[in-house]
Amino acid sequence: MNEKSTFHKEKTLFGKEKNPSNILPTKYTLDSKIQFRCHPGVSCFTECCGNIKIVLTPYDILQLRKRLNMEAAEFLHVYTEPTYLEKTDFPGVAIKLTEEGRCPFIKSKTEGCMIYTDRPSACRYYPVGMAQFHEGAQEEQSAEEFYFVVKEPHCKGFEEDKTWTIREWREDQGVNVRDKMNKGWMEIVMRRKSFGFQATLSDQAKRMFFMASTDTDQLRSFIFDSSFLRTYDVDQEILDKIKDDDNELLLFSYKVLASMLFGTDDIKVKPDVLKAKVEAIKKDQAETGQTMVERAEADLKGIKEDWAKAKEPRSN
Numbered sequence: 063m064n065e066k067s068t069f070h071k072e073k074t075l076f077g078k079e080k081n082p083s084n085i086l087p088t089k090y091t092l093d094s095k096i097q098f099r100c101h102p103g104v105s106c107f108t109e110c111c112g113n114i115k116i117v118l119t120p121y122d123i124l125q126l127r128k129r130l131n132m133e134a135a136e137f138l139h140v141y142t143e144p145t146y147l148e149k150t151d152f153p154g155v156a157i158k159l160t161e162e163g164r165c166p167f168i169k170s171k172t173e174g175c176m177i178y179t180d181r182p183s184a185c186r187y188y189p190v191g192m193a194q195f196h197e198g199a200q201e202e203q204s205a206e207e208f209y210f211v212v213k214e215p216h217c218k219g220f221e222e223d224k225t226w227t228i229r230e231w232r233e234d235q236g237v238n239v240r241d242k243m244n245k246g247w248m249e250i251v252m253r254r255k256s257f258g259f260q261a262t263l264s265d266q267a268k269r270m271f272f273m274a275s276t277d278t279d280q281l282r283s284f285i286f287d288s289s290f291l292r293t294y295d296v297d298q299e300i301l302d303k304i305k306d307d308d309n310e311l312l313l314f315s316y317k318v319l320a321s322m323l324f325g326t327d328d329i330k331v332k333p334d335v336l337k338a339k340v341e342a343i344k345k346d347q348a349e350t351g352q353t354m355v356e357r358a359e360a361d362l363k364g365i366k367e368d369w370a371k372a373k374e375p376r377s378n
């Protein structure tokens with residue numbers, strides 16, 4: 063048996079193990095009740111918005127930069143700092159705290175969060191995390207979802223006279239769209255975590271992951287302006303959706319990442335490209351004695367050049 067956490071804590075996005083002493087020893091369901099309320103009247107208001115690490119998901123970044131009317135690069139530079147995601151070698155970003163160790167989006171102690179309606183996922187989930195309990199070690203085996211509650215000593219919200227179910231709490235916090243938009247990405251991170259560091263990830267793969275996770279404009283350019291569509295078979299219906307819709311683009315990018323990083327068959331190489339590659343490899347091997355590995359390295363170089371091209375600033 064193994065237990066796999068998908069959401070929560072740092073201000074709890076990923077695993078329970080981040081702060082185990084503050085996890086209540088109870089397994090909650092959607093119908094379980096909690097007594098909790100957070101509002102500007104609590105004496106601890108905004109206390110949990112400091113000395114924390116708030117890891118941002120791709121959807122968080124998209125929403126925040128739209129809210130702040132910033133390009134992705136500018137937003138990342140001003141408001142974030144690099145981090146590694148959940149004990150993996152995946153590069154990600156967390157909110158850059160002020161010199162006093164406070165979140166830059168705190169307006170004031172009484173007014174709270176200045177971007178509240180677009181606050182990051184981790185801030186919404188807190189203090190209720192979600193985890194999965196697996197029977198057996200296989201990812202495919204059925205997983206039971208359950209919830210856990212983080213109760214930190216400074217948080218007075220648990221002393222408030224308001225009781226609701228986990229379901230009601232989550233609805234109130236607007237986590238449904240976050241769940242939908244974060245799920246595929248978090249599964250990739252957790253899958254990488256379960257592999258450990260034995261499986262090496264190339265720099266190119268890390269850059270691809272970072273671009274897909276942080277910059278939808280570059281991602282779109284990579285898909286439409288590089289050799290990607292000459293290589294991969296993507297339905298026109300999907301292309302029409304991702305051309306202008308950033309949410310659809312993100313959801314599609316998780317499939318691309320899963321395919322590229324873990325060899326899933328979410329995205330397939332075009333049959334004629336695959337056939338041509340096999341024939342080219344055979345021909346090369348026959349003519350030059352070049353091995354399959356050498357050939358693959360040459361292909362990788364080509365993809366890297368496409369990648370670098372996609373990263374160049376666009377002229378319009």
Ligand code: SF4
Nearest residue numbers: 111165167168175185
């Ligand atoms: S984004 Fe808002 S809710 Fe989240 S830590 Fe910062 S101020 Fe607090």
Ligand code: SF4
Nearest residue numbers: 100106108110217219
């Ligand atoms: S009640 Fe808890 S969640 Fe709300 S501001 Fe205080 S510490 Fe943060």
